Amino acid sequence: MIRRWGYVGITAVLAVVVAIWAVPELGRDTVTFVTIGQTGPDGGPPLPSLSPDLLIYPGTAQILLLAVGVGLLVQIYSTAYLGHHPRYRSYALVIVLFLIAMIAVVGTTNLWVLLVGWEVMGLCSYLLIGHEWESPVARAGAAKAFLVTRIADLGLVMAIIVIGETYGTYDIVGAQVAQSEQPRHATLIGLLVLVAVVGKSAQFPLHTWLPDAMPGPTPITALIHAATMVAAGVYLAARLFQLYADSQVVLTAMAVVAAITMLMGALFAWVQTDLKRALAWSTVSQLALMLAAVAVGDPEAGTDHLLAHGVFKALLFLGCGCVMLAVGSSALSSMGGLRRRMPVTFWTMTAGFAALAGLVPTAGFFTKDSVLHAIERATDGDRGLAAGTAWVLLVVALVTTFVTAAYATRLWVLTFFGAGHGAGPHGTLGQDVREAPLAMAGPLVVLAVATFALSVGQPLHLGTGLLSTVIAVAGVAAVLVAARRGSTLAWAPRPLAAELWLDRPFSRWILALGTGASRVVVELDREVVDVYPRGGESLAATISRGLGLAQSRNVQRYATVLAVGVVMLVVIGVVVS
Amino acid sequence: MIVVALAVPFAVGVLLVLARRFVPSRVAAWAGAAAMAVTLALYALVWEGSEGVSGRVDAPWIEPLGARLQLGVTAVSWPFALMTAFIGLLCCLWLVADDTAPALVGLVLVVSASALGVFSSLDALLLFVFFELALIPMWFVIALWGTGDARRAATRFLLFTVTGSALLLVGIVIGAVRGGSLELIDIRPDAVAVVLITLGFAVKTPIVPLHTWLPDAHSAAPTVGSVLLASVFLKLGTYGLLVFVEPSDHIGVVAPYLAVTGAFGIVWSALACYAQDDLKRLIAYSSIGHMGFVVLAVATRSDVGVAAAVFGSVAHGVVTGLLFFAAGSMKDRYGTTSMTRIGRGLYARTPWLAVTFVLAAVATLGLPGLAGFWGEVLSLRAAYDVGEVLSRPVAWTGLGLALLGIALTTAYVVRAVRLLAQGEPVPSDADRDLEVREAVVMGALVAAVVVLGLAPQLLLDVVQPLSAGVLR
């Protein structure tokens, strides 16, 4: 027990350090630039190095606090949730490493440090998703997450190289300064960054790894979805926004990706029969919303929503963990009627679902409102994005708002209300279903409070606010009415239930292609490439044997060879001379 | 100083081979380790700075040929030399066991010292002598202490290499005739000579399609043999390309082929890795891929390319050394390196070994923050830059292939980790975690991998002033 809390202590120390460092920056207008090492664009880009330069501004400070805060809560939560696991030590240490990597990504101005943090996060998520590596599902999910994100990360690697070659520095601030003087290669850089973001934040078409990552322990899912891994993608898009802000191609591509993903994710979330997986799809959808904010030229709105989403999604996942611990499964069919048995979980998650649905007065409402407002402003067409694209984006976002409210309500209803589908044979819940222990319930309360507290001081845009509230309430109401009428809320058309078969290229075709190609290569390596040495060898051996046989001690034959040789030599001598 | 640094391992090595009947195993290994430690220390101390040549030794040798006994290390060769001495030391430490043949330690010393000689030679003929000197000892290391069809694998290795070196010899002579001297800085290979020299080193590096000797030799060799082959021998090839081909005015003749075959090799070897069951063969193929990055970097003929090649070579030395040591540990335990026969769940069965293996594996796929990454990313940058001699389509083709290769590399590494480290554990009687000597050797390499990964400047600062004219 003491050892378990030791890891919490480590995380707490980390959190306190970050807090001491970041909290004073929250209210400050000027940028603090901590130069520990040395950088500086002088001529060509220097050879890459990991300089420990740090940069904090209010936006990054918030995200840092979110990361360490959620991390600390997850660590506390885990002592109860996973405390008896034999491999708790590696689990807890990897979480710490995960947080350090996230801090590196958010806090640095050096692109290489950012990349290191970025990839170490990928590795940590691989290790954590695969924490239950005895189970094939966890192994496969971890491998898929790592592969997809890493392949997408090549975009970031190339983006960094291109930034270095273009602006002569690997310093984000330096590059931004150089960019403001003479912008170049915006489209290339932007598209490369977009590839990395799409992979990391699980956007269409590289979204399929995220739902498959669900076999990981639930606190880890919370960490990945709320504060670290996927959030880093949107953060990166916002952070490097200036470098590609001039490129309409990039912004349009980003908007298209965001539009497709937000609606798709929301629809997929509706049809899920598994609470955790539904929440995962909701993350995909919400991240797309943040990306849309970046695409319409308001990265701050995106990071604000990132912050609010981080809080309420962590709350939802941790609550989901409590429910799972209680009923022993994450399937919605085994839940229901938990309202009374688990009041703390119920009330906190209710706040979380409200925030997800975008209802006043949660933080989710305000930040989503900011995003919608930003999109609405972009419909005038002079913010980099074509007006038509922005209109489409706005409509999709509003539709998504409706669907989001609907599925949030559906999940809420199916989890906490009703007779209890997962109950025992007598129609009542088993005796072992009870409220989660303090170490788990406590973080839920903290996060629920934060869900409301973060709305303090958020801007309100009346027009979009009203509109979105109306839409969201309509969504909530529709579901509630349907539920009251006895609907099982199981409307799930086949294409949606199959998630549009978008996973098929990854799970089957690419795999089959790779396996096939590798078999072919091995065969070719052995049978074709190796032909020339083996052929040369056998040719030489054959000639050698032939020469041996030619030594027949037959003088006539020797004389013939000799005569022919002389004639040929004479010919060579005469002809060449 | 360099003379002593070379003489000590040579002398101890030859003595151990001669006195193999009279020396106890552990004494032999410790003597070897001591000799390599001395060498490593001397090489570390000899450094005078990136400008010019450190620790120069210059004595007349073969006046009529214009060959001199010139030794010294430059900004390019010093990292190679340090890495070689380090790996040699670890190989000797690895052999601290009761069942070690003293002659094997001796041969390891001779091989390491020969490689050091190559990296320290400033004269082409001397370099060539050292280049060849290591081959026969290596043949014995593979053939006598290897497993499986070791004799055939060793002979293939030897024949491939001497084929290359014979062409190399002609290339060097042509270069010396055109340049007027055998000193490295004077050699001026013409187009034909560049082709010959490139072919010679391409076999050693190896570049696809001249690589087919490598998987057999690596998988058949004993653990230290595999480590030396991968960490040291392949570097003779890349070092040769760096020293002979990269500075040549005629590199343009071979550069496009180098770039494309090098990058193609990354993809090819990654695909081959994906289908391997034998862990050592997998690592062997992965080496081809890593060398592909180095070759691509060399082909660009730029300062970044040189830095990439040096970093890539050194990083590959430590990373692949670590992988082969881990594979050797598994072989010692389970008597096989077949991944299906070793079985799943090493995380549970031998946790530290598994963790070390996974770390080496993610280092080999080029995870940022570990040594393998910087060489790759510098290669990518060099290719993106196009460099002096390539055309943009060629360089970017190489770039694209390299990126595809990185993706595929991730795939096979993840597969290997899934097959070995993860999965429902099947305990076996042979499960036991790292011994002290294994922990020491692997710990040293892990430290090197992490340090090089987090502080690449340590090495890059050595190489960077290259443009100041160390090697033209």
Added chain:
Amino acid sequence: MTIPVDWTVAGPATVVMIGALVALVVDASYSRRTWLGSGLPATAAVLAGIAELLREDATGAPFAFSLVVLLGTLFVVVASNVMNFENAMPPGEYHFLLMSASAGALVVVSARDVVTLVVALELLSLPSIALVGLRQGDRAAIRSAWTFFLASVVSTAITLMGVSLLYGVTGTLEYAGLREALVDPDVPGSVVSVAVVLTVVGLLFKLGAVPFHAWVPDAYGGTSVMVAGFLSAVSKAASLGALLVLLAEALPGAHDAWGPVVAVVAAVTMTIGNLGALRQDDAVGLLAWSSIAQAGFMLAPVVAVSGPYGLSAPVQYVAVYALANLVAFAALAVVLRLRGSTRLADLRGMARNDPWMGIPLVLAALTLAGFPPAVIGLVTKVVVIRPVVLDDHVWLAVVMGVNVMLGLAYYLRLVVTLCGRAEGEPYVSPSPPISVRFAKSTVLIGSATLVVLSAWPDLLLSHLP
């Protein structure tokens, strides 16, 4: 026509010839035909010949070749003690023929006119043929001698045809006269080409170059090992020297005619020789084919005979080659005497269980292959490739490179066989004659020389021509 007697040239040859006669007489007058009876006078004569040669204080390629010939002969004579008490080998005749051939070799190198050359070639050839067939009651040896003889006759005839054509075109047979006559533009080019090529054929035959190589494996395999050593080292050095002198002194004007011929012959010779050696299972057979290949390497720099290294390169190469080959053959002679076989399978592990013969054999193989640690072999490979490159025969240099590789394939096979782990204890003759030690000492002295030269190649390269 008078043939002037130049005693500075003829002196060593005469001394050796006298020694040959003395050896024969001594042997004939002894009733017990011991080896030393004729061996000692022969040794003394060769030493006297060397003294005579060095007394002249001469330099240049002919001197160097003469030195190689005499030292080679000395080596063979001493190492031949291994054949003591082999009843099939008559010592008196053996030494007489050996010394006669040696004298012929000396004259071949020193010849300054074509007639002397042809006569001397015969003086070299005929005793060599007799040596090959000398072993009594050995039908294989006699058949080998017979093929050797017939092929020799044919090639001599061809050479004579060439010589007469040359005389017909230029009206002179002296090298100096030929040299001047051939630059005359009136001389019909194609006839000169034919004449020159035909003349060269005889020397190429002695050298064992392809396509005149067929006798080599037969003769080497059929005769005593030391005779093979003599043929491969002394006889080959002499014919190479003669060829060089002829081309450099008499025929530089016809370079266009013989240049391509020599280049092609060199390339083909080394390739065929190496390929032939690849699958030999017997060490002597392997060395026989390898000496064909080595002849190609010697020939290659001849194309650049008028260049700066045209003379020195072949001399240096042949000196090292001769030494290494003699060490190898002498070691094999000892092995044959003690173990009764020179098959590779029977040599396995010799460097371990008989290091005094095994390691010299390894060293010799490495030298011939041009592979470190036998640095001198590598250095002489560089030495012969360099003039070829300088003369812009890059293709030939590449062929040489390929052949270095082919050569390595079988030399290293020999090396790893010798160094490998032996399977079981080899048969060793229980009571070898004491004189085997003479042969062993030559092997050791020879390999010591190779070691010294490897450590300090300058010793040879700076001092031989």
